[in-house]
Amino acid sequence: MQKDASLTTPAAIRKIVRGGDYSGNTSGFAPGFVQANLVILPKQYAFDFLQFSQANPKACPIIATSRLPGVTDMPTVGEDIDIRSDLPRYRVFKNGQMIKEVTNITEYWRDDLVTFLIGCSFSFEEALIAAGLEIRNITEQRNVPMYLTNIACQKAGIFHANMVVSMRPMKPADAIRAIQICSRFPGVHGAPVHFGDPAAIGIKDINKPEFGDQVSIREGEVPVFWACGVTPQIAIANAAPDFCITHSPGHMLITDIPNSKMAAF
Amino acid sequence: MQKDASLTTPAAIRKIVRGGDYSGNTSGFAPGFVQANLVILPKQYAFDFLQFSQANPKACPIIATSRLPGVTDMPTVGEDIDIRSDLPRYRVFKNGQMIKEVTNITEYWRDDLVTFLIGCSFSFEEALIAAGLEIRNITEQRNVPMYLTNIACQKAGIFHANMVVSMRPMKPADAIRAIQICSRFPGVHGAPVHFGDPAAIGIKDINKPEFGDQVSIREGEVPVFWACGVTPQIAIANAAPDFCITHSPGHMLITDIPNSKMAAF
Structure with a gap:
């Protein structure tokens, strides 16, 4: 990544990441914009997980969910997002065990996957x-x-x-x-x-x-x-769903949402 | 209902309602305690409805969901609640059309029903x-x-x-x-x-x-x-799920939660 690219717009950073030119952590990138944790689960677990987050909003604040199972965009948080490629690093889990750490999850994508973006400190x-x-x-x-x-x-x-x-x-x-x-x-x-x-x-x-x-x-x-x-992440480890994808710690989705927009008032 | 019973505890009012001795509206009852709107849907619609509420929290603020499909208690909002009998009046819908207004939904209960309690003005x-x-x-x-x-x-x-x-x-x-x-x-x-x-x-x-x-x-x-x-309610009318139960307008569940507890800070 070229010098100071971390200070360009969220869209520009996502493009660099999608192209495979950066796979490091996103700490300090795009100051002023919301970064989000990622959880991707098969639809069969989606209600339970959303219910867990709803019941525990301080620990698991949901910023957005995918519009439909299988879709890869996230139009409410950013333009032209492809959730399969726009984070620098992902973790793929089977039955609660991490089987792979990858920079792109396109080959793991399925039509029944639901995406959750979770707020971050x-x-x-x-x-x-x-x-x-x-x-x-x-x-x-x-x-x-x-x-x-x-x-x-x-x-x-x-x-x-x-x-x-x-x-x-x-x-x-x-x-x-x-x-x-x-x-x-x-x-x-x-x-x-x-x-x-x-x-x-x-x-x-x-x-x-x-x-x-x-x-x-x-x-x-x-x-x-x-x-x-x-x-x-602990809740997912405890539940051990048969399939799950998360971001790698510190390797987040940089959204187009200004941090100031997250203020309730 | 005996005089001033509307001013007794939420638990006492729920007991009177459950016994069939009151089926009127709950406006002004149990001052200081949260009253909740009710939506009951089959599990197949539960994720979509919770996702709708999550995406539109001002219009559809969820106070609680049932622990599991089919259960009739709501332990996080009140002691010994039976959601089938503790509201004074319910509306039963099939394919988006109201088919019945009743004071007890026990005969309509199914093992796949999920309960949603929604905050009220x-x-x-x-x-x-x-x-x-x-x-x-x-x-x-x-x-x-x-x-x-x-x-x-x-x-x-x-x-x-x-x-x-x-x-x-x-x-x-x-x-x-x-x-x-x-x-x-x-x-x-x-x-x-x-x-x-x-x-x-x-x-x-x-x-x-x-x-x-x-x-x-x-x-x-x-x-x-x-x-x-x-x-x-409009969203449910638009969606016309094959089965749905709501409270009758103004005939709410009186919970054990003090209104003051709903303050975020």
């Missing part, structure tokens, strides 16, 4: 930064720390999981502001689910996240916990 | 009144005026409709406050979708609502329009 982190708040994982150039909790999501059909949370340390006054700001973005995880004592939600060691990296927590700061998009 | 009207705002349809003891608009909902599977809106006239400063308050209640229609010029959303005569009653609009007031729960 990139959007609310941008809103928090715009409000002058520090995001520790960005300052320390690490992946956000994520933890398995004892908070049971509401079960739906074959899908069940305990909630995974991401954590950002903040001074209480900043946490209050973050709660206010994130409340405006229910489509990208919304308000935090917990702050303070990690043990209260079943986290044994705040310095040992199950996913991502450890970040510093400074004097006077409390850990603030948001429902995390890894939760639906 | 009663909840946000209570929040507006608590904030000191006047709700004209309540002051004038009329049903809220509702209008068909030219705002196309996003289609999902067999379900499509233009949005139906309800209207409450307000002074601009009150409308602004109402927008702020309703923004906190995305589960019960959320913020308004339009205010001012009715023609801009395809309403020909503000004094001739398609549903409900006309209310006065006073000097200095603007009409304020909210997405309305009649919209999914």
Whole structure:
């Protein structure tokens, strides 16, 4: 990819990705635009999965679903999208096991597949930064720390999981502001689910996240916990549907939707 | 029903209704608790309908879905609910035509039926009144005026409709406050979708609502329009599924959920 291409329009980045010229992660790409997690499931599981997301909107906020099983466009989130080629990297699962990591899923496509796009913390982190708040994982150039909790999501059909949370340390006054700001973005995880004592939600060691990296927590700061998009991945792993495709972590669909459009008010 | 029974707990009212001792409307019953619209569909239509609601959350805000096809409890919204008997009055549809209005649907129950509970404006009207705002349809003891608009909902599977809106006239400063308050209640229609010029959303005569009653609009007031729960009824009428059950208008399920719990923040 040519220099600074990451700063061009979402459509231009998707074209480069579709052409096979970029297969890396999309962190920091197309600032200001929504990036989305991907889940593709056969129609037979689609109601259960949508019901799981509806019952657990903080952990699994749906941005869009495909118009019909088998279609590969996503007109409500971007022009001329082909969901089979426009993400840099995909994971293909059979019976809950990853069988392949690929840059294009055209050969796996079937007429019964339903696409789900799920909101991502990139959007609310941008809103928090715009409000002058520090995001520790960005300052320390690490992946956000994520933890398995004892908070049971509401079960739906074959899908069940305990909630995974991401954590950002903040001074209480900043946490209050973050709660206010994130409340405006229910489509990208919304308000935090917990702050303070990690043990209260079943986290044994705040310095040992199950996913991502450890970040510093400074004097006077409390850990603030948001429902995390890894939760639906756990639900899918638990359900082990016979077929499933997701994005590879960090390798997201860049949509034409401005982050500001995700604000509920 | 004995005097003042309408002011007892939701569970007590449901028991009276289940026993067949009350089949009237539930307006004003159990103040402070969420009342819900009902849609029951065979599982084959359930994904499409949930997808329609997900794509059009202001018009069709889902409060809960049944745990599994065929079950008749709704544990997330109330204790010991039997969805077949706990609403005062139901409408049964075949191929889009109403075939019967009944007070109990036990004889129509099937193992493939999925229940949807949909948020209702009663909840946000209570929040507006608590904030000191006047709700004209309540002051004038009329049903809220509702209008068909030219705002196309996003289609999902067999379900499509233009949005139906309800209207409450307000002074601009009150409308602004109402927008702020309703923004906190995305589960019960959320913020308004339009205010001012009715023609801009395809309403020909503000004094001739398609549903409900006309209310006065006073000097200095603007009409304020909210997405309305009649919209999914239009979508169902358009789709004409082979079988469907809804509540009769105004004859709702009274849940154990306090209205205050519907606030997103």
